[in-house]
Amino acid sequence: MAESTERTPSRELLARAPKVLLHDHLDGGLRPQTIIDLAPGAGHELPVQDAESLGKWFRDSADSGSLERYLETFDHTVAVMQTRDNLRRVAREAVLDLAADGVVYAEIRYAPEQHLAEGLTLEQVVEAVRDGFVEGQDEAQRDGQPIVVRQLLTAMRHQARSREIAELTTAYRDQGVVGFDIAGAEAGYPPTRHLDAFEYLQRENAHFTIHAGEAFGLPSIWQAIQWCGADRLGHGVRIIDDVDTGPDGAPVLGRLASYVRDKRIPLEMCPSSNIQTGAASSIAEHPIGTLTELRFRVTVNTDNRLMSGTSMTEEMAKLVDAFGYGMDDVRWFTINAMKSAFLPFDERLAIIDEQIKPAYAVLGVMS
Numbered sequence: 001m002a003e004s005t006e007r008t009p010s011r012e013l014l015a016r017a018p019k020v021l022l023h024d025h026l027d028g029g030l031r032p033q034t035i036i037d038l039a040p041g042a043g044h045e046l047p048v049q050d051a052e053s054l055g056k057w058f059r060d061s062a063d064s065g066s067l068e069r070y071l072e073t074f075d076h077t078v079a080v081m082q083t084r085d086n087l088r089r090v091a092r093e094a095v096l097d098l099a100a101d102g103v104v105y106a107e108i109r110y111a112p113e114q115h116l117a118e119g120l121t122l123e124q125v126v127e128a129v130r131d132g133f134v135e136g137q138d139e140a141q142r143d144g145q146p147i148v149v150r151q152l153l154t155a156m157r158h159q160a161r162s163r164e165i166a167e168l169t170t171a172y173r174d175q176g177v178v179g180f181d182i183a184g185a186e187a188g189y190p191p192t193r194h195l196d197a198f199e200y201l202q203r204e205n206a207h208f209t210i211h212a213g214e215a216f217g218l219p220s221i222w223q224a225i226q227w228c229g230a231d232r233l234g235h236g237v238r239i240i241d242d243v244d245t246g247p248d249g250a251p252v253l254g255r256l257a258s259y260v261r262d263k264r265i266p267l268e269m270c271p272s273s274n275i276q277t278g279a280a281s282s283i284a285e286h287p288i289g290t291l292t293e294l295r296f297r298v299t300v301n302t303d304n305r306l307m308s309g310t311s312m313t314e315e316m317a318k319l320v321d322a323f324g325y326g327m328d329d330v331r332w333f334t335i336n337a338m339k340s341a342f343l344p345f346d347e348r349l350a351i352i353d354e355q356i357k358p359a360y361a362v363l364g365v366m367s
């Protein structure tokens with residue numbers, strides 16, 4: 001019997017299946033032991049001293065129901081990511097951890113402007129991460145777990161360096177940087193504050209995504225798409241506020257939701273993270289269920305593996321439990337994500353046709 005006919009895909013099967021990750025923060029995915037190893041050299045005091053307690057401390061502290069409090073936990077990761085060697089180590093380990101989880105393509109983001117405290121330049125930060133990604137990819141390839149990893153450069157929305165970071169993105173576009181993002185507290189910092197950066201990127205034919213519709217509603221999504229020209233939406237959960245129920249009980253899409261669905265604008269959905277920040281109340285009630293039924297271009301992501309104690313396998317497993325998804329749905333999410341990557345079209349297609357589809361076929365999943 002083909003494995004896909006199992007009613008509920010096992011965790012083991014989900015782990016083996018190829019997965020694609022578009023929304024993962026480098027400074028939200030460190031191994032707890034690495035933070036402990038690097039903290040003394042960085043002169044940084046940690047709230048607890050052993051890896052297991054530290055992992056739990058991050059998960060508990062991020063579980064606040066508020067994006068602002070969730071973001072405070074990053075002080076402890078960013079503090080140990082201020083030197084070339086440390087950035088390279090963190091970047092290499094991120095690649096290895098994703099490869100071990102069955103991820104075949106990932107875009108990992110971070111804000112270079114947050115890694116200058118010990119005197120690195122923006123360029124040195126990007127190059128250290130670039131080198132760590134290359135090392136990790138080479139090692140994963142040798143271990144028989146090939147993975148392609150690219151960088152997204154984030155500008156912090158409460159700061160004023162977005163134009164500079166956008167220019168950094170195009171300067172390194174041939175060295176593994178495939179796009180740009182803005183992140184940080186959403187309320188009070190609309191994406192239009194950074195219009196100059198987005199207009200620059202559009203003139204340069206560059207790609208970008210915007211964290212929008214996570215802690216703030218439809219106006220943020222509308223601005224991100226219609227004013228700023230975002231290619232994808234980071235989270236975008238609140239698009240559900242523009243989906244109504246008609247008198248016959250059928251869903252009725254408003255103009256913005258229709259636009260997002262019609263244009264196949266990818267939603268980088270991060271279920272566990274959304275529960276922690278209060279953007280959704282439980283996995284079962286997460287808008288991803290309805291949006292998937294309505295055939296939006298939904299993708300599944302980790303956001304911050306450390307803060308959520310999660311992985312791509314874990315996110316898929318939670319969705320399988322909550323919505324009864326099968327392996328055909330997992331394959332759909334995966335191909336949606338690969339289609340939505342900022343990698344050149346021919347490279348995307350090659351990963352879909354030569355890696356993803358054949359691997360799912362081996363698992364007995366054809367479509």
Ligand SMILES: O=c1[nH]cnc2c1ncn2[C@H]1C[C@H](O)[C@@H](CO)O1
Binds near residue numbers: 067078154184
């Ligand atoms: O889910 C998020 N929403 C907004 N900002 C976020 C989220 N996760 C991480 N960040 C911030 C904190 C990091 O320091 C920064 C760059 O990765 O991005």
Ligand SMILES: [Zn+2]
Binds near residue numbers: 023303
């Ligand atoms: Zn994020």
